[in-house]
Amino acid sequence: MTTDSDSPKVRVSRAGAALVENGMVVGLGSGSTAALMVRCLGERIADEALQFVGVATSRATAQLAHELGIRLRELDDVAALDINLDGADEIDSRFSMIKGRGGALLREKLVASASCHRVTMITADKRVHRLGDTAPVPVEVSSIGVKHTERRLRELGAVTSRRTRPDGSPFFTDGGNEIIDCQFPLIDDPGTLDRQLQCIVGVLETGLFIDLCDTLIVGTDHGVEKLQAPTQRRDADRVGTGEKS
Secondary structure, eight states: OOOGGGOHHHHHHHHHHTTOOTTOEEEEOOSHHHHHHHHHHHHHHHHHOOOOEEEESSHHHHHHHHHTTOEEOOGGGSSOBSEEEEOOSEEOTTOOEEOOTTSOHHHHHHHHHTBSSEEEEEEGGGBOSSTTSSSOEEEEEOSTTHHHHHHHHHHTTOEEEEOBOTTSOBOBOTTSOEEEEEEOSOOSOHHHHHHHHHTSTTEEEESEEOSOOSEEEEEOSSOEEEEEOHHHHHHHHHHHHTOOO
8 A cells, every 4th residue: 555655746756856966956846746856855955965056936836945945046047957857737648748737837937948957757647648638728827908818718719717716816826927727629739739829919828838848757656667758769769770860
């Protein structure tokens, strides 16, 4: 029987934290799996005197990191990040992802885009045949003209819902923007959909993360599985066979 201490989520969080080396600049993701990973890093600081600098993707992550004694820098204070560690709401076979259930998608994408190595930590239930099977696509929008932005999202075929807090008040991101959750009937081409969404005036960022995962770590009841992105596997095959792209 699996206990909390050896659950798939704990296993994958530890595996992600184990990739951090002394002197690295590390992107610290948001969400429950990322929070566990940050706690694992706090344990490594206490047990191993691990030294690194973190870049948090949300206020909640920054607060947790501060409590654990993790040194933090702002994204603009670093030239690049060595590694980014984050979770995902869904990921398909091409390693395209839906992220942003916690509302930190803009900062998460900024940090991931500035990172040399992007690692996604998930449990097996997050793997899907097609994006949108279990999770809507969060879209971060300006609070100005939000009703007009939502109408344009519906014109793309989305069933939309403006995210609210438990008391019914509007949900605002750390940057003061709103989130519209978009359920699409069919997402055959996440990249094309992302570009279409980005063209809508008022849309600031989408929860579609394309080509932003280099390594996938999957936690299971029996251990962890590490997989490389399909593009990286193809590149490795070319090197091994002498094939030129």
